[in-house]
Amino acid sequence: MSSEIVLDIHTSVSGLHDAHHSHDGHEHHHHETFISKYVFSMDHKMIAKQFLITGMFWAVLGGLMSVLFRLQLGYPDSTFPWLEDILGKWAKGGHITPEAYYALVTTHGTVLVFFVLTAGLSGTFANFLIPLQVGARDMASPFMNMLSFWFFFIAGIVMLSSIFVETGPFSGGWTAYPPLSALGDASPGSKTGMDLWIVSMALFVVSSLLGGLNYIATVLNMRTKGMSMTRLPLTIWALFFTAVLGVLSFPVLFSGFILLIFDRNFGTSFYLSDIFVNGAGALPNEGGSAILYQHLFWFLGHPEVYIILLPAMGMVSEILSTNSRKPIFGYMAMIGSMFAIAILAFLVWAHHMFVTGLNPFLGSIFVLLTLLIAVPSAIKVFNWLTTLWRGNIRFTPAMMFAIGFVSLFISGGLTGIWLGNSALDIHLHDTYFVIAHFHIVMGVASMFGMFAGIYHWFPKMYGRFLNNTLGYVHFWITIIGAYLIFWPMHYEGLAGMPRRYYDYSIWESFKQFGDLNRFISTVAMIVFATQILFLANFFYSIFKGRKLRSANPWGSNTLEWTTPIRPGHGNWPGEIPEVYRWAYDYGKDGHDFISQTTPVGADESVH
Amino acid sequence: MVTVNGKESDGRIHPQKFVLWVAMGSIVMMFAGLTSAYIVKKSQANWLEYSLPLIFWYSTLAIIISSVTINMALKAFKAREMRQYRTLISVTALLGLLFLGLQIAGFTNLEARNIPLFGSKSNSSTSFLGVITILHMLHVLGGVIALLIIFIRAYLSKVKNYSSLPIEIISTYWHFVDFLWIYLFIFFNWLR
Numbered sequence: 080m081s082s083e084i085v086l087d088i089h090t091s092v093s094g095l096h097d098a099h100h101s102h103d104g105h106e107h108h109h110h111e112t113f114i115s116k117y118v119f120s121m122d123h124k125m126i127a128k129q130f131l132i133t134g135m136f137w138a139v140l141g142g143l144m145s146v147l148f149r150l151q152l153g154y155p156d157s158t159f160p161w162l163e164d165i166l167g168k169w170a171k172g173g174h175i176t177p178e179a180y181y182a183l184v185t186t187h188g189t190v191l192v193f194f195v196l197t198a199g200l201s202g203t204f205a206n207f208l209i210p211l212q213v214g215a216r217d218m219a220s221p222f223m224n225m226l227s228f229w230f231f232f233i234a235g236i237v238m239l240s241s242i243f244v245e246t247g248p249f250s251g252g253w254t255a256y257p258p259l260s261a262l263g264d265a266s267p268g269s270k271t272g273m274d275l276w277i278v279s280m281a282l283f284v285v286s287s288l289l290g291g292l293n294y295i296a297t298v299l300n301m302r303t304k305g306m307s308m309t310r311l312p313l314t315i316w317a318l319f320f321t322a323v324l325g326v327l328s329f330p331v332l333f334s335g336f337i338l339l340i341f342d343r344n345f346g347t348s349f350y351l352s353d354i355f356v357n358g359a360g361a362l363p364n365e366g367g368s369a370i371l372y373q374h375l376f377w378f379l380g381h382p383e384v385y386i387i388l389l390p391a392m393g394m395v396s397e398i399l400s401t402n403s404r405k406p407i408f409g410y411m412a413m414i415g416s417m418f419a420i421a422i423l424a425f426l427v428w429a430h431h432m433f434v435t436g437l438n439p440f441l442g443s444i445f446v447l448l449t450l451l452i453a454v455p456s457a458i459k460v461f462n463w464l465t466t467l468w469r470g471n472i473r474f475t476p477a478m479m480f481a482i483g484f485v486s487l488f489i490s491g492g493l494t495g496i497w498l499g500n501s502a503l504d505i506h507l508h509d510t511y512f513v514i515a516h517f518h519i520v521m522g523v524a525s526m527f528g529m530f531a532g533i534y535h536w537f538p539k540m541y542g543r544f545l546n547n548t549l550g551y552v553h554f555w556i557t558i559i560g561a562y563l564i565f566w567p568m569h570y571e572g573l574a575g576m577p578r579r580y581y582d583y584s585i586w587e588s589f590k591q592f593g594d595l596n597r598f599i600s601t602v603a604m605i606v607f608a609t610q611i612l613f614l615a616n617f618f619y620s621i622f623k624g625r626k627l628r629s630a631n632p633w634g635s636n637t638l639e640w641t642t643p644i645r646p647g648h649g650n651w652p653g654e655i656p657e658v659y660r661w662a663y664d665y666g667k668d669g670h671d672f673i674s675q676t677t678p679v680g681a682d683e684s685v686h
Numbered sequence: 687m688v689t690v691n692g693k694e695s696d697g698r699i700h701p702q703k704f705v706l707w708v709a710m711g712s713i714v715m716m717f718a719g720l721t722s723a724y725i726v727k728k729s730q731a732n733w734l735e736y737s738l739p740l741i742f743w744y745s746t747l748a749i750i751i752s753s754v755t756i757n758m759a760l761k762a763f764k765a766r767e768m769r770q771y772r773t774l775i776s777v778t779a780l781l782g783l784l785f786l787g788l789q790i791a792g793f794t795n796l797e798a799r800n801i802p803l804f805g806s807k808s809n810s811s812t813s814f815l816g817v818i819t820i821l822h823m824l825h826v827l828g829g830v831i832a833l834l835i836i837f838i839r840a841y842l843s844k845v846k847n848y849s850s851l852p853i854e855i856i857s858t859y860w861h862f863v864d865f866l867w868i869y870l871f872i873f874f875n876w877l878r
Contacts, residue, residue, distance in 0.1 A: 219701035292708050300701040326708060330716035337817060338723065346806040347813040349727070363806040366732030371723055378719065 121221035127207035134199020141190035153600025181250035188253030211639035214303025219296035230286035241275035249276040257350035294322035305658035312662040317393020328382040335375030377428035391528020402478040403470025406663035416455030442501040449499035476550030477535035484527040491520025512572025543624030560606035734809035739795040745788035752781035
């Protein structure tokens, strides 16, 4: 314990690697208790695993919720008595009630967007990869890093408890628009459920900010000698932009929540006006604007999309290059396009609000800015494809998921061009077309990035490999399943089928999709079961997986593979290695790969 | 606990100071969000115009003076004038508390003039004033607590501590909340 603290001070105080000489002898006699090693750990690697496994818990729960509401959508006329056994009054007679359906949809969205794809994705990989790939012993502030996880954990506990309150969890959609979110009388879920939702989200914002501050400070201040910004692996650039987006946009969401809390609890009229509530009469509030909340929400909400997507993009770039045995194509263009995406992320929020009565002229400006995102996105896709082009490709499971990401990003991104048009949006808004678009481009694509990252860095995390065969089964069922689930939804959306409806079988215009909905639900269940297979592989391999024999199994250039197979707290037993070149010298001058720590030879030019 | 000077030998900024700067950027975004919401809301119907309580001028004065005293405290610390340093950080903390008290007095003044900040009879123009000012007060309170911690540490610590990092970080933050209030004060006076 005592040597642990010494180490923490060293890492948190000094941005220079040569301040660590005194520490060299300490590595072998760490005395860690179970609590300090596995629970209140300040080691960035352990915190990353905590984020990952907590994220997995939420992914299973959120995914299970989607299976439950897909049961309702696919089989609206059937009853499932076992549903009453697990959901009680929320599934009277084996049929999910409308309230439960909306609660499931809302919680599924909130949990997947924030707990899985924000905390689970960037929490895991920013924590794990930033110190390892920039060459630092730990984060700028390991203590804040630990707090970041525990705020996330408590946010999760609060969200989980909202599922068990008598009036049920919040059920007004993951965006929590007022008046549904501001008025307790609006629905059962708007009572205690909403209070807990907002407390949970406030804690989550604090967690994200603590994490983001740390990631930025570590990338900018704690790089090892020779690691200039343009020698950083693209994963680090992506995680850096992600953190900047989070630090600048989450506070705005927070201000939106504060005003919401005042409207809910202190009778103010920021969002509420003299709405007429059935049975209660008109509200005493005057002059509030519900649209104001939407502006504040989407000012976070849109950057949030890139907070989810950028880490996946970064990891995919790294994995594609490593497994094509080729340098990444257009390294600077990759950084430039991520920068462009980060800037544009703040300038497009109103495309979520085209049909809220937004001034059409203003709308046309947001159309232009939105469509501009196609430019950096296309640059990235081009560079990924040219990295693969004539590469010496190794189809590891990580590589399969990375290629799958590119495929999903292309198919989901193209429909974004449709939705970015305010004119087309008149027809397409709030239909299944939107569901299909964002699930493919943001949800499934980022999940693929996350899977790619897990398969690729699992050996570094646990010193063992995941089972390859199960990995390929996982990949093929998931990618085929994802397309089978979401592709048909485009047609439903084009036909005008609105999202968030409880039962389509009573609508003459959407009855025709009954069979299709049943098909989608069936595939969703199969894909969900396959994720359980992946989890089994994950937890089995932690203890029984094939052991790692060499420190650098993928023949990779980046610094994390220069650490021992099971690195201790502090990552490198001796001095932190110095960096002499960029991370992508693959297949150069007849060498398969040249690690970043190899000095530049006399016959080479410096990168 | 921290034993390294603020600046690294190669001129790089200390990571903890850097974290503070990013955090201040984050806080700025929160207030930018709120003040933009204020501007949007002001352009819509049903916006109450009223005059700010006079007491806010006194609180502004108090917080400006406190910025001067914390700067003197930092100088005293660096000159190892520990007695003067302790007096000055106490004065700064008290001025911070005075600021908070004056803000609350300002709210009472508004209530007395029958301009409620919250509740169903409130107008969102005053509610905005209330929410934004209270959030700023919480940030000042955070600074006061940080001052108290280093104040207690200055007495309790058995080991002589020559690092000026904690007081440097707190004084930067203190100036920041000072500027933040000046911005908000001008904003509220300008856009009523």
